[in-house]
Amino acid sequence: MALMKFFFETIRFCIRGFVYALSFLFPYSRMSLFWRRITVFLYTSWIARDFKHFGKNSGVIPFFSLLQGGQYISIGNRCTIGAGVELTAWDSYQGQKFCPEIVFGDNCSIGEGAHITAVTSIRLGNNVLTGKRILITDNSHGVLEEGMLDVPPILRPLNSKGGITIEDNVWIGEKASIMPGVHIGKGVIIACNAVVTKDIPPYCVVAGVPAKIVKKLR
Template sequence: MIHDVLYTIVKWLARICHYIYPYRLAVVQKRVVDQFYNAWISKSFVNFGASSQICRPCTLVGERYISIGKNVKIDHHSVLTAWDNYAGDTFSPNIEIGNDVQIGEYVHITAINSIKIGRGTLTGRWVTITDNSHGDTGVGTLHIQPTQRKLYSKGPVVIGNNVWIGDKVTILPGITISDGAVIGANAVVNKDIPPYSLAVGNPIKIVSLSK
């Protein structure tokens, strides 16, 4: 890709000049490359709000089905995939990320159906949010190699406003997490979470409700 070639050129020029102004050039290099990269990729999305940033490196598939609000940050090594076809099936995926959302490093968001993340939501690292799986758990399906199984969705994922999602949380298909909920680290969310509640564990348990 052209932007990868330009990134390499900028990186090597910065390394050569590093001996003159090491710290300043490192800062300038990062800012220039980040601005160039985001300006380049922003045109591929349904919407890419002002002051939003996707940090390199990251993996993006199906940007034309992804909408990103204003002042969003998606940190390094994250994966956003919206699949419109797989194993001969076609889908109409949709990923919507609201304003002021902060996505941690190594987060994986993948859709064949719909994933909506409300404004002000914060995630830790290594979070997985998925509306699909490789097949179901029927006996017939389990005889098929996982990569060859048809993608299957139990339903959309909806995450409300101002939700806080801890490190290594997994949010499964067909789940709604309501406004203001807090999801503890390492939790597996396999049922809906009420508003302004604290939920932890695998499987998830509601341990506290605010009044």
């Protein structure tokens, strides 16, 4: 038993020493970036054909949490979509029929774990940047009516108050939420955890639940 333990400890020591020596030839900081680029290239090449349009030099970091209705989704040039993103365009649900679209402009960067879902329209301009785990939705399950409350939420029909437009150079902070029917002007900064329920004019900072203007930049 002692001999067997000594044998395995020796093997472990040799493997660890070998890997440690390799780290001088292939440092983690350099190789992690190299493998990241390789995996993004391979994953993007595999999944790009599922979209209506996929722009030049855009990439998806593995892996999507969910991709639904890619034929209704257009990605601009030089966009980056983070890992674990849920990107859904629903053309039908529980017998309902929809004509959805999700359109990204150029140079958009969507943070890890984002959830973007449409039954009507979500349009992002150029240079839109989002933090992690943001929500952009143009729909919800059911409406605020007494009779609807006795229906299980998953069985309630999808309802939309209108599409969402986000103009150029908007920065959306981590865990922020953009609700249906909202138009966000150019250059807006949306604070972390904010919930946007109304139109936001250009060049201002909004924060809070619901989001309100806290500073005008122009």
